[in-house]
Amino acid sequence: MAREQLTRLQEEYLTWILLPEPARVPSSKRQWAEKHDIHYNTVNNWEKAKVFQAKWKEGVDGMAQSPERTQRLLDSLFNKGLDGDVRAAQLYLTATGQMPQNQTLNIKHENAKSLSDEELESLIVQMASNEKSARKADKEAEPKDGESE
Numbered sequence: 631m632a633r634e635q636l637t638r639l640q641e642e643y644l645t646w647i648l649l650p651e652p653a654r655v656p657s658s659k660r661q662w663a664e665k666h667d668i669h670y671n672t673v674n675n676w677e678k679a680k681v682f683q684a685k686w687k688e689g690v691d692g693m694a695q696s697p698e699r700t701q702r703l704l705d706s707l708f709n710k711g712l713d714g715d716v717r718a719a720q721l722y723l724t725a726t727g728q729m730p731q732n733q734t735l736n737i738k739h740e741n742a743k744s745l746s747d748e749e750l751e752s753l754i755v756q757m758a759s760n761e762k763s764a765r766k767a768d769k770e771a772e773p774k775d776g777e778s779e
Contacts (some may be wrong), residue, residue, distance in 0.1 A: 636685060639666060640676055648689045 646662060656662050663670045676682050693699055711719030723729035
């Protein structure tokens with residue numbers, strides 16, 4: 631008959647393995663096994679047992695549903711996005727519903743020094759035209775004298 635409960639040591643190992651890797655002390659499975667006077671293969675065997683896998687999945691599922699962990703992850707993506715990580719910004723915007731999943735950010739970054747004079751002039755004209763069009767649209771949207779909003 632298969633075991634349906636974890637031993638105290640297996641529970642301790644499960645608690646350790648559910649920690650984020652940077653928070654684990656000791657930092658590796660091998661070191662954890664040595665610290666507890668068991669063979670490294672023993673922890674690998676525990677991980678293969680159905681009861682251990684079920685408890686491990688339960689623990690992971692519980693963490694995934696934790697609002698605190700989700701918020702920390704979103705905060706991390708937000709900060710990386712602010713620092714210029716485009717992929718992190720895209721993931722943050724998608725996760726928070728600010729950008730549909732099928733929308734893609736295309737960012738072209740060129741150093742102005744690498745542009746020819748003609749290319750630079752063309753970009754300046756294009757940007758000025760875009761700004762002029764935006765101003766015109768804003769002006770047309772403003773209420774005229776005597777009109778109510």
